[in-house]
Amino acid sequence: MQVKNLPQEFIEALPVLEQIRQAGFEAYFVGGSVRDTLLGLPIHDVDIATSAYPAEIKDIFERTVDTGIEHGTVMVLDHGNGYEITTFRTESGYQDFRRPDKVEFVRSLKEDLKRRDLTINALALAPDGTVIDLFSGITDLENKVLRAVGQPEERFFEDALRMMRTVRFASQLGFSIETDTFAAIAKNAHLLEKIAVERIHVEWVKLLLGQDLKQGVAAFLKTELYRYCPGLAQQKENLAKLLELDEFQLADELACWSLLCYLCDFSISDAKKFLKSWKTSNEIITEVTNVLTLLKHADEPTIDPFSCYKAKEKATQTAADLAEILQLKLSKETLITTYEQLPIKDKAQLTINGKVLIEKLSLKPGPILGKVLNILEHEVVLGNLPNQSEVLLQRAQELSKD
Incomplete structure (x- = not known):
């Protein structure tokens, strides 16, 4: 060729x-x-x-x-x-x-x-x-087949991560795994324990981002590779839920971990431990926590605007995408609209700040000042107060007296 x-x-x-x-x-x-x-x-x-x-x-x-x-x-x-x-x-x-x-x-x-x-x-x-x-290799490309070069076991003994790479390619390319190659992965799945978590992490996220995620996940489960990945040994039934969803494509790593934690029904605390065991970044852990906090309202038709405000744009968008994939009662449209209609998206957008309150009301730096600003922020986000400096100053004066 x-x-x-x-x-x-x-x-x-x-x-x-x-x-x-x-x-x-x-x-x-x-x-x-x-x-x-x-x-x-x-x-x-x-x-x-x-x-x-x-x-x-x-x-x-x-x-x-x-x-x-x-x-x-x-x-x-x-x-x-x-x-x-x-x-x-x-x-x-x-x-x-x-x-x-x-x-x-x-x-x-x-x-x-x-x-x-x-x-x-x-x-x-x-x-x-x-x-x-x-x-x-060209024939296998044409037939959409993943086949180890030579003896599969030899290739996987050389580097056990190749087993994860194979199921990742099944997802990424939508290819099936050839029988002998599949059998060799199933037989030697335990060797994945020899591989650094960071290397497995890369392949796992690529698998979840693949165009044919279900094919990759099905192979991941059938070969029992999942048993040798952090925190997944007891999650077979929850991982299988991925196979029951309508066809979907995840947008990024945040969506991958958020969906996984949601399907495994992890608490916020358990999710943090799980993500740390995978050596995920602190940024991802924080964002997944925000997404899961929003998805706690999955069975409600509406959501408190302050929840979206605290979660910020990225987590709200991810939660919205997952709500659509999971067909939750809390809809994608509701999440997006709630966030877009927020009067402010960040505390810095308030028309007054601590410095103004110190100058105008002679408040001293400390807990009371912080509490006043927090109340103002909350009331503006909920739409109970307009974000106008005169109004906020008057409300701050009332709060400081209380």
Whole structure:
């Protein structure tokens, strides 16, 4: 097969490939960028593999950075772009199921490709657009099949995260998992315990953001990978609820974790512990808490405007999207409209502040001043007071006397 019209990202990188080839070495585009090109999907990273050893690459190019030289990777800086060039290599001795004990540089493209995880990722693209397919990856792309290169168990023993990557691709691409590959995941799912939570986290979120989430989740459950993920071992029935929903697409990571916590019926406290076990960011934890607080009103047709005000725009939008997906009594329209009609969206929008109250009413900094401002904020948000400085000042004076 030959790609007639190379994506612009490849065209920009061609001078790098040509320079390596002119020095007498082989060089190809490899991996996900080739797969996505054949699928007509956007390219994210341009990876290059070569028969040249790292020291030889550094001799060929003037500007390089040793980004992973122990594994054969050197970054070449070219006209403002950085391209990771990795030497063909073989790996062996995966005693921890995540890193090779030994990496050996080789001159053979075939040796390099056969250590990759899936046939659809073991493709190489020459500068003239010719696709090198040594493991029937093109056929699997056409048939929408995920198949391990060679013996599935060997690939998963090399890096147990590849099992999560496989179910993630099932969701992301809408592909089915080939029988032997699926069986090998189910048999070795326990090896996922060897993998750092941060690495599993990345694949799990990508799975939940996939175009065919149900396919990925179904495989995640049937292979029992869920049993070896933080906080999910006892959540099979709740995770299966994802399969019962109408077709949907989650917008971002916040939506993923919020939906998951809601379906698992976590309290705010339990949700925080769960998210911390996944090493999620503090920002995500805060936002998920805000979303769950709104969704506590799922069975009510209306919502207190101050709840939306406290949750802020992002959490309200996420709660609204989930309300639509879950078909809650508290509708998406109600949440969005309630937030949009708020008189103010932030305390800074009040027409008076602490400084004004100190100057005009001779209030002293402290608890009373803070309480007055909080009451004013609450009454303005609920529409009980107009956000006008004269009115707010008069109300503040009444409150300070009380």
